[in-house]
Amino acid sequence: MGILEHYSRITKMPLSSVISESVGVAAPLIEKCIHYQCSINEIKNDLLKFTTKEIINRRRGEPEITHEEHCLLIWNTNIRSPLKIPVLDYFQLNANDKFMGKDEKEVISERLSSLRDTYNMEKAIYIYNQRVFDAKKQTVSGDSNILLIHKTIFEDYYFDAGHVQLLPASELIIFGINEVLRRRGIVLPCPVICWIDIYHVNEMVLMLPVIRKSDAFCLVRSRNDIIINPYSQDLRN
Numbered sequence: 001m002g003i004l005e006h007y008s009r010i011t012k013m014p015l016s017s018v019i020s021e022s023v024g025v026a027a028p029l030i031e032k033c034i035h036y037q038c039s040i041n042e043i044k045n046d047l048l049k050f051t052t053k054e055i056i057n058r059r060r061g062e063p064e065i066t067h068e069e070h071c072l073l074i075w076n077t078n079i080r081s082p083l084k085i086p087v088l089d090y091f092q093l094n095a096n097d098k099f100m101g102k103d104e105k106e107v108i109s110e111r112l113s114s115l116r117d118t119y120n121m122e123k124a125i126y127i128y129n130q131r132v133f134d135a136k137k138q139t140v141s142g143d144s145n146i147l148l149i150h151k152t153i154f155e156d157y158y159f160d161a162g163h164v165q166l167l168p169a170s171e172l173i174i175f176g177i178n179e180v181l182r183r184r185g186i187v188l189p190c191p192v193i194c195w196i197d198i199y200h201v202n203e204m205v206l207m208l209p210v211i212r213k214s215d216a217f218c219l220v221r222s223r224n225d226i227i228i229n230p231y232s233q234d235l236r237n
Helices: 002-011 015-061 067-079 102-119 169-175 177-183 213-218
Strands: 080-092 123-134 139-149 157-159 165-168 194-201 204-212 225-228
Touching: 067 080, 067 157, 067 194, 067 204, 080 102, 102 123, 102 139, 102 225, 123 194, 139 194, 157 213, 165 169, 165 177, 169 177, 169 204, 204 213
Parallel strands: 123 225
Antiparallel strands: 080 139, 123 139, 157 204, 165 204, 194 204
16 A cells, blocks of 8 residues: 555556555456466365365275184183193093093193183183094093183173184184084074184184174183193084
8 A cells, every 4th residue: 555655646647546556456466366366276176175085985895804814813812711731641541542531631621721810811711633543542642722812802802712622623724703603503502693713624614603792691601721632523512
């Protein structure tokens, strides 16, 4: 405004005329500026729409995390102990067969109970990696792993180690867990959220059911010490 007043004094033109003339001269420039600003705003809006669409498309394209993935992550980080105990065993059998005898089971159960107490664990799983039966000497030897379970509950999930199932890997691949259980007549006492694989041995998979914490009350006398022998017809002892 000071410039216009100075121009008015120099030219001896009324200030109103100077303002009118200045507006007339500047109008095309202002119009162009408005046009450019509108274009800039349109570009910004287009970029915002494009970015929003890309974010939505990416989110839609990302696979959802399944219950199995989520529960397996919980199992590895909060349920099982990182301590895996290898064992070399030798047993004298009382009967002339390959099946686990009472003495063998008792010795293993006592060992698991002692480990649970020592390490303050809730449950323990004994798994034969190899089991060799010597019919002549009436002995069993082999190597095993012991999995220790720190706790069975995390958030709203209960990891039911007492109902683990040892199932053939080939059947799981072909039929899926639900059909394999149906064919084998395996029915659990509670609804299962999902099954997770926790160990692989002898072309078989040890599957653990995950149920709702609120349903855990229906589990009566859930085992604390679990013995898995993949080399017997009695797959879950």
